Amino acid sequence: MKIAFFASSLVSAYWNGAATYYRGIVRALHERGHEVTFYEPDAYDRQKHRDIPDPPWAKVVVYSAQSEAEVLQTVEQARGADLVVKASGVGVHDALLEKAVLDLQRPGTLVAFWDVDAPATLDRVHGDASDAFRPLIPRYDIVLTYGGGEPVRQAYRGLGARDCVPIYNALDPSTHHPVPPEPRFACDLAFLGNRLPDREARVEEFFLRAAAQLAERRMLLGGSGWGDKPLPGNVQYLGHVYTADHNAFNCTPLAVLNVSRESMARYGFSPATRVFEAAGAAACLITDAWEGLETFFEPGTEVLVARNGDEVAQHVRTLDAARAREIGQAAYRRVLAEHTYAHRAAQVDAVLEGCGARPVLAEAA
Template identity: 70%
Template structure:
């Protein structure tokens, strides 16, 4: 069994567009790494939210991409095709017909076919079902062969297992070395501190605290914010808003500033053990990262040596005041070494492969 290569059907938001789709680089890293290990992935994504009009890549060689119309009929057609797979994955936050997909993929479950729910925003999902006992996803949780998550550590594992999950395992995001790496600086992104992230309800207050507040308090320093939705947000004059930053500009965005800022969404920070994809992307470009505090940072990077940690906007301002170019470079280089050694998508794909083989062998033994 350990040599069997899997045919995987994957229902997600989008593989080819990062537009209003923060999980894109996570999907790309995981899917590419699985392909490099010999597995075949068909990625089903809806034509929704103008993502296809804002693609940042062509269909890749390492996955088959099926873009379907945002209609029930098209969803059922894709489900029929998925019945040929060895494993079916339904990711959270597809964006259209999520409830239908979460229910219907379970009908594809057989003794030979695993059906997995892959939660790329577990804190938000758990908060939602805890606040609504009538949530249609709640009774489905125990039916999946496995729940995989984008992060969350023990708090998320314990929460999912308390809801009846057979098994819950975090597959942390990581560095896609084919996409994110050091490049030459680009003057367009030159500043003391840069932040990249879309404007979302459970991120906005933390962006105000950790980015906009220190920017207003240090008018002698230059700040850049990228991502969708910030256009009408009040900002001090030393902040430049550059809008959506396409994936092919991420390396220069991370390499050029003296430091880049990671700001967790509120739910991610509360559960902990949920480093954003941006942390690994920035480390892979050799950036000096300042992150807001969350439980489990030292599981990934060593504070003060490989990453700088701030518990408030005032601490961000204080770190910036003392940060020299030499120290920023040393921290970025240390983060780069760490991410290559322990946090690439090949590391994650190897973990996932072992997990899946163990699950399949367990099923085979049960049937014997």
């Protein structure tokens, strides 16, 4: 199958939290025999902050997004693909792309919307009856999401989606795996995540509040945008951490922290990429509590769960190296057995096989 994928970036994780997800999915689809062309705009200085070269498992097309005409010319290059994917959060000309890809829809060409931030999309659409994306939803052959579970599925179906299927984050064992610890990442608790409006208050609660209670412990904060944030004295800010350093960042600390964005915690069933990256590195993960967590990992055995910063601090106080290793190894076994991108790509194939039998709506033909 020839797949055309319009999304933020495959080659740069700079201000692009979905990069690991895209890489894992696209690589696994390639390994199943599909031919993927990934179209990404030259935007947000991502091309200046590439962390991988063009990979052998996808053709990368970087296009200029200075004008709508240039975007439409790029979309036309995808004509004739067996599957055209418009991902959410491209970052430039999203509304134009959401409409333009539907012009490629015809018998033999499926068009899918792949939502990598379904809570934000649904909140926006439900909050604005005139949102331009809303009437387009029923025209897509299928909506795929990287999280959200049944609440997101029902929400999209309520908006007219023919079907909505979660394709969750996962692990690519070839890129995220245990490595020797690095002294520069040595600490008791580390958190990696960009500064975003609907995450900041939760980072303050689960990470900074915990750090303030553990003044004798060393903490690390990685991710873009935190440079002017007041931090407790025991927190060292690292700035953007490149993908190549993620394994050491996860393997070295006593524990690593996951803090969900507010919208994802509210919808549940939305494990962040960092959850599987940490498990793939056999790290001891402490996560904020969210509905559906037990679908992926067993609390207390494969992951430690906290409802607030006080509980994060308590986990760190009582955790020793042996217990941390035990939890990390249990998570590592679980993720390899059930949550790799090979598992997810097989699911995508099964979903698309069923989707291909559906007729194309007359108004979208």
